[in-house]
Amino acid sequence: xxxxAVLCLFIYLCLQEIxxxxxxxxxxxxxxxxDTASSTEEYTPMPYVSPNGSPQPFIPLLAPSPLAPFMNSxxxxxxxxxxxxxxxxxxxxxxxxxxxxxxxxxxxxNVICCPQLHATLAVLLGQSSRQTGxxxxxxxxxxxxxxxxxxxxxxxxASFELQQICSIHPSNLGDGSCPVSDVNGVESAxxxxxxxxxxxxxxxxxxxxSKVCQNAIIDxxxxxxxxxxxxxxxxxxxxxxxxxxRFNGCRSIVLRWLSSRIDTLSATQVLRRVSNCNVNGVCPLxxxxxxxxxxxxxxxxxxxxxxCHAMNNYVAHLQKQSFITNLQAVDCASKLALQLQNANVSxxxxxxxxxxLKDFSLQxxxxxxxxxxxxxxxxxxxxxxxGISFTCDLNxxxxxxxxxxxxxxxxxxxxxxxxxxxxxxxxxQSGTEGNPIKSHLLTSSLFFLMFI
Numbered sequence: 317x318x319x320x321a322v323l324c325l326f327i328y329l330c331l332q333e334i335x336x337x338x339x340x341x342x343x344x345x346x347x348x349x350x351d352t353a354s355s356t357e358e359y360t361p362m363p364y365v366s367p368n369g370s371p372q373p374f375i376p377l378l379a380p381s382p383l384a385p386f387m388n389s390x391x392x393x394x395x396x397x398x399x400x401x402x403x404x405x406x407x408x409x410x411x412x413x414x415x416x417x418x419x420x421x422x423x424x425x426n427v428i429c430c431p432q433l434h435a436t437l438a439v440l441l442g443q444s445s446r447q448t449g450x451x452x453x454x455x456x457x458x459x460x461x462x463x464x465x466x467x468x469x470x471x472x473x474a475s476f477e478l479q480q481i482c483s484i485h486p487s488n489l490g491d492g493s494c495p496v497s498d499v500n501g502v503e504s505a506x507x508x509x510x511x512x513x514x515x516x517x518x519x520x521x522x523x524x525x526s527k528v529c530q531n532a533i534i535d536x537x538x539x540x541x542x543x544x545x546x547x548x549x550x551x552x553x554x555x556x557x558x559x560x561x562r563f564n565g566c567r568s569i570v571l572r573w574l575s576s577r578i579d580t581l582s583a584t585q586v587l588r589r590v591s592n593c594n595v596n597g598v599c600p601l602x603x604x605x606x607x608x609x610x611x612x613x614x615x616x617x618x619x620x621x622x623x624c625h626a627m628n629n630y631v632a633h634l635q636k637q638s639f640i641t642n643l644q645a646v647d648c649a650s651k652l653a654l655q656l657q658n659a660n661v662s663x664x665x666x667x668x669x670x671x672x673l674k675d676f677s678l679q680x681x682x683x684x685x686x687x688x689x690x691x692x693x694x695x696x697x698x699x700x701x702x703g704i705s706f707t708c709d710l711n712x713x714x715x716x717x718x719x720x721x722x723x724x725x726x727x728x729x730x731x732x733x734x735x736x737x738x739x740x741x742x743x744x745q746s747g748t749e750g751n752p753i754k755s756h757l758l759t760s761s762l763f764f765l766m767f768i
Contacts, residue, residue, distance in 0.1 A: 389471060389472055389473070390471045391471065392464070392467035392468045392470070392471040393467055394464045394467060394468075395460040395463055395464055397457065397460040398457060398460045398461035398463075398464045399444070399448065399457070399461075400440055400441070400444045400453075400461050400464075401440075401443060401444040401446075401447060402440070402464070402468060404440075404443040404444070404580065405436065405439055405440055405443060405580055407580070407581075408436055408439060408440075408580055408581075408584060409436065409468055409469060409472065410472060411432065411695055412432050412433055412436045412469060412474065413469045413472035413473050413474040414473070414474075414695070414696050414697065414698045414704070415428050415429050415432040415433075415695050415696050416429040416432070416433060416469065416474040416475055416478055416481075417473050417474060417475070417696065417698070417704060418473060418474065418475045418476075419475075420696070420704060421474070421475040421477070421478065421481050422475075422481055422638070423638050423639055423678060424638070424639055424696060424706075425481050425482060425638065426595065426600040426638055426640070426644075427595060427600075427638075427639060427640060427641055427644075427689050427694075428639075428689070428694065428695060428696055428706070429478075429481070429482065430481065430482035430483075431588055431591050431592065431595060431693065432584075432588065432695065433478060433482050433484065434482070434484075434488075434587070434591065435583075435584050435587035435588050435591070436465075436584070437465070437484070437488060437489065438568070438571045438572050438575050438583075438587055439575040439580055439583045439584055439587070440465070441453075441489065441572045441575070442571075442572040442573065442574065442575025442576035442577075442583065443575065443576060443580065445499050445572065445573070445576045446576055449498055449499050449500065450497060450498055450499070451491075451497050451498065451499060451502065451569050451572040451573055451576075452489065452490050452491035452492075452494075452497035452569065452572075453489045453490060454490070455486060455487075455490065458486035458487070458488075458489040458490055459486045461489055462479070462484065462485075462486050462488075462489060466478060466479065488568075490565075491565055491568075491569060492561060492562065492564055492565020492566070492568055492569075493558075493561060493562045493565050494540060494541065494562060494565035494566035494568075494569050495540070495541070495543060495562075495566075496540045496543060496566070496569065497569055499573065499576070501540075502540060502569060502570070502573045503573075505536075505539050505540045505543045506535075506536040506539050506540065506570070506573075507535075507536070507539075508577075510532060510535075511532050511533070511535075511536050511570070511574065512574070512577060512578075514528050514529050514531070514532035515528075515529040515532055515533065515574055515586055515590075516578060516582070516586075517582075517586075518585070518586050518589040518590060519589075520585075520589050520592075520692050520693070521692070523589055523590065523593065524592070524593035524596065524597075524729070525729035527593075529586065529589075529590055530590055530593065533567060533570050533571065533574075533590070534567070536570045537563055537566040537567040537569075537570050538563070538566075540566040540569065540570065541562055541563050541566040571587060574586065575587065585693075588693035589693055592691075592692070592693045595641070595644070596641055596643040596644055596647075596691050597647070598644070598647065599640075599644055599647040599648035599651050600637075600638060600640060600644060600648075601634050601637050601638070601640070601648050601676065602637065603634070603651070603652060603655065604630065604633050606630065606652075606655060606656060606659060608626045608629070608630065609623075609626050609627055609630050609656065609661065609665075610656065610659040610660065610661055611626070612625075612626040612627075613626065613627060613656070613661045613663065613665050614659060614660045614661050615660055615662070617663055617668075620668060623665065623668070623669070624665070624668060624669035627665050627669045627671065628669060631671060631675050631676070634648070634675075634676055635675065635676070635677070635678060635679040635686065636678065636679075637678065638677075638678055639677055639678045639687055639688075639689055639708070640676060640677045640678075640688065640689065641688065641689045641690065641691045642673060642688045642689070642690065642691050643691040644676075644691075645673040645674070645676045645677060645688055645716075646673065646717060648676045649666065649671075649673060649676060649716035649717055650717060650719065653666065653716075653717070653718050653719050654719060657719065664718040665718075666715060666716040666717070666718045667715065667718065670715075671715075671716045672686075672713050672714060672715055672716055673688060673714045673715075673716055674686030674687070674688050674713070674714075675716065676716070677689075687708035688708055689706065689707070689708050690707055690708075694706060694707055
């Protein structure tokens, strides 16, 4: 039997086992219907939850992993022209490589890979400043260092397309026109103790609303941007885009300085938790034209079956884009609902067609098993025997929210319901509350077929 025939037979057997497990999961997770009566109260973009305030139990989708992910570690080809201290963040680079593993980087880009990569760059510059005294690189060295970073991550299994996937450029290692880029200059312009007190330990749940660390970072960045002779120049600037660009450059300098004053792990957590507020606040999905949905579901719906068929076909396009967090799903559902309402779709088609939040995230297999990632920062993990895994809720049937009018969604900080950041475990699982179960969703055999 030829090698190709053996490979095809092997993949076929793998898929047969996956489908059997998917059938088991489907048989034990029946969709729930929700009675979402219309209301004239102001709409708050939080999902409808079960009476106990928790999502349905977490049910792991355990697929066989006969093929371990291809992790062929090689020796990176470094330029020899970058003076950054890569050895100071060895463990961080390994985590980033797994978060941005070759085939999965585009699917985890918005939630896991790119936030982790941006944090890695800031921590690297911050830790290196302990020896160099500088928090930014000139354009020549930035090119060399960015190439070396890509080589190191790629040699550990990360995608070699990270610069394109995460929109990383040599300028991300520069000063962004900030007038101060050295450690001494920063420390003479900011209240160091105040910034460290606010950001040394960031509350992962409340920071996005309390903004304790974020406000301290903004204050420090403004102090640097408005320092000395630069104050006069800033006052004369009429170009708001230029002002914003310079402020963002100073904000990056502040983040790097902060990373130099705490250990690598803590610095990464701080940066991820701060950036996570922006991640959860924006829907990353691209919405196709809704013409077919508005045609079948607009005004008075003549045929519910035809309407739901059009709606399900539309949502199927969203399910192929990327994994998103539960809060992103709320924002995406709200955004689509308002778009449909503006096109004269007045009926709650989410309720009519049983559209849930998980329908907006990437689907696994042909069964109803959309994966919503937790709204808290998380990482992917690599196990040689089971492959890549990350925490998600496969049985989260929370109904997608439908606005009660043509009102823009209000902030989630005004929420009246506590929405869990992490999925709950089933009673049959032995995991502790602080150690959530991991779902081995992305097996090499399954994704091998997706990318050929």
